[in-house]
Amino acid sequence: MRTGIATVCLSGTLEEKLRAAAKAGFGGVEIFEADLVTSPLSPEDVRRLADGLGLSLDLYQPFRDLDSVPDEVYRANLRRAEAKFKLMGRLGIDTILVCSNVATASIDDDALRAEQLRGLAELAADHGVKVAYEALAWGTYVNDFEHAWRLVADADHPNLGTCLDTFHILSRGWDTEPIERIPGEKIFFVQVADAPKLSMDVLSWSRHYRVFPGEGQFDLPKFLGHVARTGYNGPVSLEVFNDTFRQSDVERTAVDAMRSLIWLEERTAQHLATSGAEFPAAPPTPARLAAASRAYAMPLTTLPQVAPPSGLNFAEIKADDAAPSMRALERLLGQLGFEARGEHRTKPVSLWTLGDARIILNRQQARGVAPAISALGFDVENAVSAVARAVQLKAAAVPRTSQANEEVLQAVQAPDGTEVFLCQDAAWTREFGSDGGEAVGESGGPGRHVARIDHINLAQPWQHYDEAVLFYSSVLALTPQPSQDVSSPTGLVRSQVMQTELVRGERAVRLALNLAPWVQADEVRGTVRDTFQEHIAVAVPDLVETARACRARGLRFLPIPENYYEDLDARYGLEPEFLATLRELDLLYDRDAGGEFLHFYTETVGSVFFEVVQRIGGYDGFGAPNAPVRHAVQHAAQRAQ
Template sequence: MRTSIATVCLSGTLEEKIHACAEAGFDGIEIFEQDLLVSPRSPEQIRMLADELGLSLDLYQPFRDFEGVTEDLLEANLYRAEAKFKLMNLLGIGTVLLCTNVATATIDDDELAAAQLQRLADLAARYSVRIAYEALAWGKYVNDFEHAWRIADLVDRPNFGTCLDSFHILSRNWDPSGIEKIPAEKIFFVQLADAPRMSMDVLSWSRHHRVFPGEGDFALAQFMGHLVRAGYNGPVSLEIFNDIFRQTDEKRTAVDAMRSLIWLEEQTHLHLQDTEGPGFSYPMELATLPKVDDPTGFNFTEVKAEHTGAVQELLYQLGFGYAGRHRTKPVQLWTQGQARVVINEQQARNLEPSIAALGFDVENPVVAASRAVQLKAQPVPRQSQADEEVLQAVSAPDSTEVFLCEASADGTAAWTREFTPESGAPEHAAGDPTAELITRVDHVNLSQPWQHYDEAVLFYESTLSLARQPSTEVPSPLGLVRSQVMRTEDRGIRLALNVAPMALEHPTAASSYPAHVAFACTDLIAVARRALARGLDFLPVPANYYADLQARFRLDEQLLDTLQRYNLLYDRDEDGEFLHFYTATVGNVFFEVVERRGGYDGYGAPNTPVRLAAQYERSRREQD
């Protein structure tokens, strides 16, 4: 599959965008007219730069508001078009994108439109230019791709065809199967965009909320399937209008864009394999990635900090036992059941406690790492001694290190042999092996920078096959927090990605949205009693919460009293019950303990505003 991207997707100057696209591995680019107009480089210099970097210039766009006009306006439009065709010859671009008329059309007549477009095509032919006619979803008279194709068919010129844009088709819920009725040689260009489903006018939706494939809700693999079956074999290009992408580093955005096309190429192949059978054959060749099974569980979580005493105390209070110190590194291991927490002090000068790494159990770590690297993930360099486990790791968009660990049938991890108890163990080192109430990691919640949230969703979806669940928004004292849960089908991995409000200049913002690890247990009340006896500082829950809880659920008075005494939270649905509590925050991390009863599958979402408000209040007091 030949890849391309419109320069409008990226921030920076045209030159910076071209370099970023080349470094990300694209085959070609579309030149967005505004990017060229503000560039100090001549068209010839832009063409030379692209040649030097191995990029083809696939499309010049957009040319707007041509057809369905009066004769006087048509003459002016032809004059304008000829100037663009001359410019395209200087750039070495052979195809121009012509959008259906939005602003100046006054005559709703397909025959007239086709006749006027014939004159444009004949003029373009003198400059060896092809015209790709695209139906804008908000076009005045032509706003669907099949209507645009009927007009293109009436034009009947070899250099006049159509451009298909997934956003304009899928945003209006047009049936994309009609693509297969268009002759492949008349599909001159294809542009892709994903988007979240939203209730708003389509123009605003298009101009501000497009995202890369895999980051929205459109069925793009099925869309691509229709293109492949139609016989299309030209560039597959990204055209993304997104306010955030235009503000972030162009190199990083280009990598995210390329990852989305690599992922979509694989998804299209799998879709066609399901619908056509394994022996399907079409002109467009679709590459695949190394196949890996879903991760089966969390192997470990890692907290990094310069001073780790507070984290050690929290783990001790929750019943974790000290399993030893690494024999060559300033790293500790704490365990309870199948839950492992690594405390890392290396290269942590001035670093407050924070989640630095997550380990995932996978069937074949080397293959899983190879897949991640092919999806543009950056490998994490790691020094190992000759007798130490070689662990595969890549960096997530928020810089969390993702370790791909070999799953073992008995739940052990080979790397733990590198940790040995020592005489200089921490003060709170003794666990309670007779009462391992915590069994495993239930879920991890990571706070994401607002500008890289969509990138993070695609990263975990493509590299680890975590499926997106419907996103939710919960109120906090500083605004709405958007939460996106990613998980495996069997719920062995549950990863929540949270985007905090853009209030980073607020003095309490950083400490009000820390990340956390949630541990599953068999008896939450017993864990709370033990933790209280060991001095745990629970996150306080206001009395108003318990009054409302009783009004909603009519709990047994003894249970309600117990919940309030230990600052425990409660939720219930038709499938079961959920009990949980939070520790105080240390640096940028805190812990949660949860007990799922019956088939409860959620995360206590109604309780999240209580937690956010309590964390904000505590942080505010500490600032005073």
């Protein structure tokens, strides 16, 4: 698949954008007019730079408000267009994007529109230029891709075709099946963008909230599958307007963008391999996937196929060994019931276990580091294939020094810097002292009869939040759930759950990504800063019993206000004795259609705290109604420090 990206997607100068696109592996670029106009580079300089970087210049855009206008305005538009055609000749670009008219002083006449588009195409042909006509979602009279195609067909000129843009089509909810009735040779360009589903005017939605494929909620594989069936084999190019991306590091954004197209290419092949007359519905085996990827003029490359992870192997916390917080963290683990299994034979790293829950304390290169989650281990079928897939998805491999007789662990880096280890077993625990090996398989595998890691909650920097969603869905095959906003004393916290599918009532992996607010008070009142907090949740078979044992070991739970229990009683009418137990132990409670949920929180050490949970029946949530209570209590504790 020929990949491209519009310069409007990236931050920086035009030269920086081109260099970042080439470094990320893109084949081509769309030149956004404003980027050229504001650049000190001449068109010839831009052309030479692109050639040297191995980039094709695929599209010049946008040309606005050409059609549906009075004759004198149209003649002025043609003069403007001819100047752009000459400029494109200097750039070496042969296709221009023409948008449907959005002006109010326009004429609603399809015959006039077709005539004016044909006249533009005649002029374009004189300069060796092709015109790709696009229906903007907010076009005054043309806002539907089928309408735009009818105009192109009526104009009937070889230099006039259409441009299909996923945002303009999917934001309006148009049916995408009619795409297949457009001849592939008359589709001159394809632009793709994803977006969260929002209730707002489509122009504002488009200008601020587009994201890269896989980071929103549009069904892009289905869209591109229709395009592939037309016989189209031109560029598939990203056009994303997003305030965050335009403020982020240009090279990092380009890598995220390229990952999104690799993801989309593979998902499109999977879609085609399980749908349509060519490939009747069936599981996408490697052979069927390969056949689907070769069946169309647009080749679709696939990656090594991996199953979703089957469990959370471990969580790692990094901290300065000399800091009091490390002692506090070790004390907290002991109070929770974790046992110290020993020191690594060659590294300043220790292992703590509680049933199948494994926590690593890493003191390497941690001078001045307060306790924070630094790595996660996921159980996978084939670690080598999983890492190969991750690297092809532009994830950076994590180098790890291993001594003789030590396990060679495969790892890549997540967008927030967390190291993601892909493990086939827990044989690595044998490297931790004389009894470390006892932690391997001691419970006979994951299950609700022993303690295990239930979920991890990671805080994400605002500029990399969407990137993280795509990373975990593409690299680990986790399924993103609709995001939720949770109230806290400093604002709304956006939360995105990534998880595996239910298998026999169990989810192997649950990962919550939180975008937390960052607030700093003025100096008069003193500085108050809400640092990002993350936590590790451990599931136990009997929470009340566990809570009493933890209390006996001196553990201080996060204190829950009395008002919470009065509200809980009003909502659920719990048995008085059970409600009294919840009050006594600072436990929280939730209920859904599947079952019940009990949990408690510890105090925070560094940026890490622990949650202990019990799922009863088929409860499948995270106790979301209780999250505002936690945020409020933690916020009060921070202010008191």
